C-alpha cells in the first residue's frame with residue numbers, strides 16, 4: 031500500500047518533470063543534477079513502512095517565455111521560471127525529506143508551516159506563490175477586468191482605479207522582497223502584502239485569506255528590465271493580468 035503510494039507519487043513527480051520538459055529544453059544548465067536516481071536507491075527500504083513524502087511540483091508555464099513582452103521580458107521570465115521557481119521546488123522537496131514533513135498535501139503543509147524550518151517555509155511559499163503567479167498572468171490582457179470581477183472590485187473598493195491604486199501601493203510599500211495580494215476574507219475583498227515567500231495560506235502569516243490575484247515584487251521579477259524602477263514594472267504588469275483566472279477564483 032505505502033509502496034504503491036510511493037510509486038504513484040514518484041510517477042506524478044516524473045510526469046511533472048515531463049510536462050515542464052519542453053519549456054526547459056531550450057535552456058542551458060537550468061537543470062542541475064536532480065539526484066532522483068540516487069534518491070530512489072538511498073531511500074528504498076527505509077520508506078517501506080513510512081508514508082511516502084509529499085512532493086511539491088512546478089506547474090508548466092501556460093505560455094512561452096516571451097508571451098508577456100513587452101511588460102515582462104523573455105529573459106526575466108526564463109530565469110524566474112527555470113532558476114528561481116525551479117530552485118524553490120528542488121529545495122522544498124529536499125527539506126520535506128530531511129525534516130520528515132508529515133503533511134500529505136500542499137495546503138496542509140502551508141497551514142502548518144510554522145512547525146518547520148525557514149527552509150521549508152521559504153521554499154514551500156516560493157513554489158506555491160509562483161505556481162499561482164504564472165496562472166494569473168497571460169498574454170492579451172486588457173489591463174482592466176470586465177463583468178463579475180469589475181463589479182466585485184467596484185463593490186469592494188469604489189471603482190477599478192481606486193482598487194488598482196491601492197494594490198499598486200501594497201506592492202510599492204512592501205520593503206525588500208515580497209508579494210502584493212488581492213484576497214477574499216469572509217466574503218470581503220481585501221488588499222495586502224506578505225514578506226519574502228510568505229503567503230496568506232500560511233499559519234505564520236499575519237495576512238490571511240483566499241488568494242485571487244498576486245504580484246511578485248522581488249527584484250528578481252523585474253530588475254533586468256526595470257532595474258530599481260519597481261513602479262514602472264508594476265504599471266506594466268497590469269497589462270498582463272489574466273482577469274479570467276481571477277474570475278475563476280472568485281466565489
Ligand code: MN
Nearest residue numbers: 114246248251
Ligand atoms: Mn519570484
